[in-house]
Amino acid sequence: MSKLQIILEHIKKEFKKGNLNLGKILRSDFGIDISASYLNLNLRNPILIAPGPLSQTISQIKRAAKSGYGGMVLKSVVGEDKDGNASMKALRKRSTFARWVYDDEGNPIFHWNGGLDLRSLEDYLSFARKAFKIGKKENFPLIESFLCHLPKDVNEEWRIEEWEYTTKKLVEAAHVLYGDSPVILEIDFCPFLKREKLAVEKAAVLRWYREIPRLIKEVSSNVHIVPKLLNLDFGLDFQIEMAKAAKEGNADGVVIANRFFRRYVSKDTGEAYFTAHGGRELRVLNQKQIQEVRKILDIPISATGGTYSGRHVAEYLKIGAQNVQVLTYVMKKGFERAFEDLMFNTKDGFVTLILKEKINN
Numbered sequence: 001m002s003k004l005q006i007i008l009e010h011i012k013k014e015f016k017k018g019n020l021n022l023g024k025i026l027r028s029d030f031g032i033d034i035s036a037s038y039l040n041l042n043l044r045n046p047i048l049i050a051p052g053p054l055s056q057t058i059s060q061i062k063r064a065a066k067s068g069y070g071g072m073v074l075k076s077v078v079g080e081d082k083d084g085n086a087s088m089k090a091l092r093k094r095s096t097f098a099r100w101v102y103d104d105e106g107n108p109i110f111h112w113n114g115g116l117d118l119r120s121l122e123d124y125l126s127f128a129r130k131a132f133k134i135g136k137k138e139n140f141p142l143i144e145s146f147l148c149h150l151p152k153d154v155n156e157e158w159r160i161e162e163w164e165y166t167t168k169k170l171v172e173a174a175h176v177l178y179g180d181s182p183v184i185l186e187i188d189f190c191p192f193l194k195r196e197k198l199a200v201e202k203a204a205v206l207r208w209y210r211e212i213p214r215l216i217k218e219v220s221s222n223v224h225i226v227p228k229l230l231n232l233d234f235g236l237d238f239q240i241e242m243a244k245a246a247k248e249g250n251a252d253g254v255v256i257a258n259r260f261f262r263r264y265v266s267k268d269t270g271e272a273y274f275t276a277h278g279g280r281e282l283r284v285l286n287q288k289q290i291q292e293v294r295k296i297l298d299i300p301i302s303a304t305g306g307t308y309s310g311r312h313v314a315e316y317l318k319i320g321a322q323n324v325q326v327l328t329y330v331m332k333k334g335f336e337r338a339f340e341d342l343m344f345n346t347k348d349g350f351v352t353l354i355l356k357e358k359i360n361n
């Protein structure tokens with residue numbers, strides 16, 4: 001056994017004994033620090049579960065915490081005003097189709113035609129309140145994500161009541177975990193906005209990024225607003241424009257970036273349909289965006305998209321992301337196996353790579 005293998009086996013053994021704080025073992029035994037952050041939240045490691053079908057129930061939160069992840073972004077909710085009006089309720093769409101496809105590296109990609117969480121805000125909040133109690137108990141950072149009214153064009157007025165009421169309720173739910181520090185709220189600019197014929201006009205999209213953070217902060221003071229960039233087909237310059245608009249609008253960070261929505265043609269059957277897509281192509285796109293944004297903007301970045309190994313996590317961190325949100329790989333492998341593989345895979349696990357570098361130096 002090589003020195004690396006012996007060390008890896010030792011760490012894995014400790015980890016499996018239930019010593020979940022990998023960072024602590026690495027720090028005390030090898031002087032390596034894998035802790036990370038998401039704005040004001042400290043993470044024991046940089047891998048978060050991204051919002052989606054794995055962050056909708058209490059048992060999933062408990063499982064993710066026990067598996068070792070650094071934290072989790074809860075499934076995005078459609079916001080409402082105090083009377084229950086939700087102008088984005090078309091995004092509470094039950095999926096009628098789901099399938100796995102594979103990219104040219106063999107990575108799995110999930111296709112479906114759903115949207116945001118199906119629950120009403122009230123039902124979602126009762127889940128969120130329980131979620132934050134668990135987060136507090138397990139010392140497991142949680143982040144909420146939502147979307148409210150979006151004007152179709154630059155002349156339409158904002159339905160501020162939806163943003164105001166939903167923010168207030170989400171902040172209340174998170175209080176048990178965040179205490180007096182600002183509550184992080186992601187804004188889910190979801191690829192299915194294109195399906196709903198919303199993310200079409202460039203000026204309207206830029207207005208969303210520029211005005212939403214400020215609009216929320218006018219009605220709620222103790223929040224950090226983190227919009228998720230859409231991946232539109234207007235080119236890299238426009239992607240950067242979106243990040244700039246968010247920064248101008250006083251966003252505290254950005255998530256780069258959501259899956260893209262395009263026509264997909266199956267290589268095997270020739271079948272064509274519109275879907276949100278990811279995989280290697282998304283990772284390459286997003287890494288380019290992060291590099292460009294880092295050159296011109298001082299804004300914290302949470303990375304997401306096409307992460308299938310610890311090497312991909314390391315790549316995102318190297319180009320300046322604070323942390324990395326992973327979903328598809330965990331959907332395919334399960335919480336525990338995915339985490340172990342992302343961390344300890346003997347070829348390209350995140351911990352393996354750090355140890356290799358340390359040994360080589």
Ligand SMILES: Cc1cc2nc3c(=O)[nH]c(=O)nc-3n(C[C@H](O)[C@H](O)[C@H](O)COP(=O)(O)O)c2cc1C
Pocket residue numbers: 050051052053075076110112115116117145187188189228257258259278279282304305306307325326327328329
């Ligand atoms: C089935 C599914 C549902 C998703 N739902 C949400 C969501 O509710 N909110 C959100 O911000 N992103 C959502 N996403 C995007 C993921 O959070 C993630 O950013 C994206 O899938 C890229 O990461 P990945 O390649 O590791 O899956 C969803 C993705 C998938 C595949």
